[in-house]
Amino acid sequence: MRETLLLLGARRLQVPAIHVARKMGIRVVAIDPSPDAPGLALADCGYVYDLADKKQCLDIAERERVNGVMTLAADFPTPMAAFIAQQLKLPGISPRTALLSTNKRHMRAALSDANVPCPISISARSLDEAIHAMKSIGGPVIFKPAVSQGGRGITRLEPEESLNSIKSAYEHASNATRGDGILVEEFVDGPEYSVEALTWDGLTTVVAVTEKLTSGYPHYVEIGHSQPPTCSTYDVEQLSRTASSGVAALGIDWSASHSEIRLTCMGPRVMEIGARLGGGYINTHLVPLSTNVDIVGAAIEIALGRKPKIEISLKNKAAAIRFLVAKPGIIQSISGIEDVKNLTSFNDIDIFVNPGDRVLPLSDADGRLGYVICTGENSKSAIEAAETAKSLISIKTV
Ligand SMILES: Nc1ncnc2c1ncn2[C@@H]1O[C@H](COP(=O)(O)OP(=O)(O)O)[C@@H](O)[C@H]1O
Ligand SMILES: [Mg+2]
Incomplete structure (x- = not known):
């Protein structure tokens, strides 16, 4: 049947x-x-x-x-x-694991208990508690919602920040959380990656490691991804090991997972781990292009209790996505789509907005206006092609 x-x-x-x-x-x-x-x-x-x-x-x-x-x-x-x-x-993960993988306060506790490297993270439920947490951390911090996704409510603050900036970062995070207050975290620096993995009956297979590009200070919105990563094999191993131990620490025994990690000068530090595939076209588009693995199909098989066959092809091409953004204002015109489609490395394009739409300042993933995906023989050429494609699209606002 x-x-x-x-x-x-x-x-x-x-x-x-x-x-x-x-x-x-x-x-x-x-x-x-x-x-x-x-x-x-x-x-x-x-x-x-x-x-x-x-x-x-x-x-x-x-x-x-x-x-x-x-x-x-x-x-x-x-x-x-x-x-x-x-x-x-x-088949599936337990309700407890679902909580640990969606509530970052609980996630941080479970990861630290298992010695999975994370930034210092302090829960705050009022502005006073947040200021206190900032003081106890000392250096730059991130304010982030305890329960949210898509980069909503994220702000980096310096130790000497004005009360007004702290207040607005606190409100930005508080308004985005679906409960449990906010987290004040030590800001850890270093390039960002995500590890796309599948766990079947407690056994985790890393399918791909994704290199990320963010908008940087102050909101760190993800504006690009590419596979395979350009870092060393040693770094890929560190990232994969950290993700697998984080997945185990959260009890993700029967599901796809998406682990976001910064590679700092002290080693990997986990940003977050979701018990689901990563969004941002990473798994629906980039993974099949760069590894030949139908990871969405594999996640469906796991949900149905079937053991997926995962055969990663290293001969596959590299792939990169770049998200389209524009200056805040009202969109006047969008051009360049045909030029992008004519690129030999072109794979996909989508634009989510139309002339007349309002563009707000980019503060989270909802502010992305579209994307271009290109492939290449290696990551460098895929990234260059996606950057070229992005530069060919003009979204004019006034
Ligand atoms: N402690 C931290 N140190 C440095 N950067 C961080 C920290 N926490 C979050 N960030 C930055 O903010 C981004 C979004 O945070 P994340 O916890 O992944 O939230 P979301 O679930 O909304 O994606 C991260 O990808 C990273 O760039
Ligand atoms: Mg994230």
């Missing part, structure tokens, strides 16, 4: 899971709180429900006799996926 997958979240970034599942002959039932979520119409059956409503979501899972449940790259539905898996005895 055809198996059924329950997909929690049906927004644009979740849609590839529907296409991949369909190709695998799997029926997809999707739930999303927004009736406009494009995946609802694409799935075999789409339901508009609150993804925090345990009763409704479990009812649907039971009624639809689902064989597995997952979210592709969204953090928010991870605890619901774990709850449904537990209730219906389906």
